[in-house]
Amino acid sequence: MMNKEFLGLVILVIVIGFFLVGLWPFNFIPENQVQWLKDTNGISFYGNGMMYTPNHLNQGNSPYQDDSITIEIWLQPRVKYNHFMADILSLYDDRKSEIFLIGQWEDSIILRHYLKKPDNNKQYKEVGLDNILIKDKTVFITITSGDSGTTIYVDGKTAKLSPQFKLITDNSISGNLIIGNSLTGKRYWTGELYGIALYNGVLLPDQILNNYLSWTKSGAPELSYEKVPLALYLFNEHSGTKVTNHSAPQDLIIPAILTILKKDVLTPPWESFRLNRSHVKDVLINFFGFIPFGFFFRAYLLKSVKIKREKIAILTVLTGGGISLIIELLQVNLPTRSSSLTDLILNTAGTAAGIILFNMTSGYIENPD
Helix, strand or coil: CCCHHHHHHHHHHHHHHHHHHHHCCCCCCCECCEEECCCCCCEEECCCCCEECCCCCCCCCCCCHHHCEEEEEEEEECCCEEEEEEEEEEEECCCCCEEEEEEEEECEEEEEEEEECCCCCEEEEEEEECCCCCCCCCEEEEEEEECCEEEEEECCEEEEEECCCCCCCCCCCCCEEEECCCCCCCCCCCEEEEEEEEECCCCCHHHHHHHHHHHHHHCCCCCCCCCCEEEEECCCCCCCCEECECCCCCCEECCCECCCCCCCCCECHHHHCCCCHHHHHHHHHHHHCCHHHHHHHHHHHHHHCCCCHHHHHHHHHHHHHHHHHHHHHHHHHCCCCCCEHHHHHHHHHHHHHHHHHHHHHHHHHHCCC
């Protein structure tokens, strides 16, 4: 049964399957899934969407006095995330490196500050607060961060104090905002935003409470303080491709097509590792999915070329790894897929396992009696 033509057909079907599974849904120009709310001020992220500032928030000036910042976010989550952390808001620098982010994991809010080591590897510190981002529940969150640490306020009231954590550690840093997604377009957030404000200083508790009351009553913060917002987005445009910054020139852009601001190529295993069922399932699929290719391609080469078995094994592994590499590089331009070095390693190892399986059974295949 295992003649050369049959083996070639099996291999062709397997390879086509690899590309179908690896590149589905083949959407290299995806719609940016953001739309204005109809009956109220606000904007909806209903899928993989994002918006960003094309310029720094405070060009030519030192934006953060004493490494301090206040962030106000009025929002309503629509999904409880447990497969990845969704990015609600992040600040990134000219090197497309995140400075800090505010994200959602399940019903928790996560604050993360990135640190760059001398070897250019990134580390981060993070704090979180559970049971805050409840699906379909509106919440007003204020975050202050400065010399005394970081405080999270919920609906104008103190909810958590982290004395050793700071969002900003260099007051000379400025950067661009991205809302509703990560730079790579992979960690999208789903929900509605009704208002965002950033201040270059720490607001006092009574100011925070007054702002909460003002936002929820009139749709804007109280602006009688000496600290003028660095950015103020009221989401009251109701249409168009930008969100006006009512405090400075840096408007948010809403692109028609989902824009990938940073392309991750072959993300290393230590960055993509997640200890959950989804990741384990992905590992098993990537390993066992390439075993049939290694098995049948080695059998095909044995019938097609006259070279040593050791060289056939090497050629089979290289071919399996090469197919995987092509798929991973194509996935760089697919926001719904991730280019992963882990997948490349697992696919190549699966090909090698297929060769081992063939070697273990080849005597029976060649001599079925």
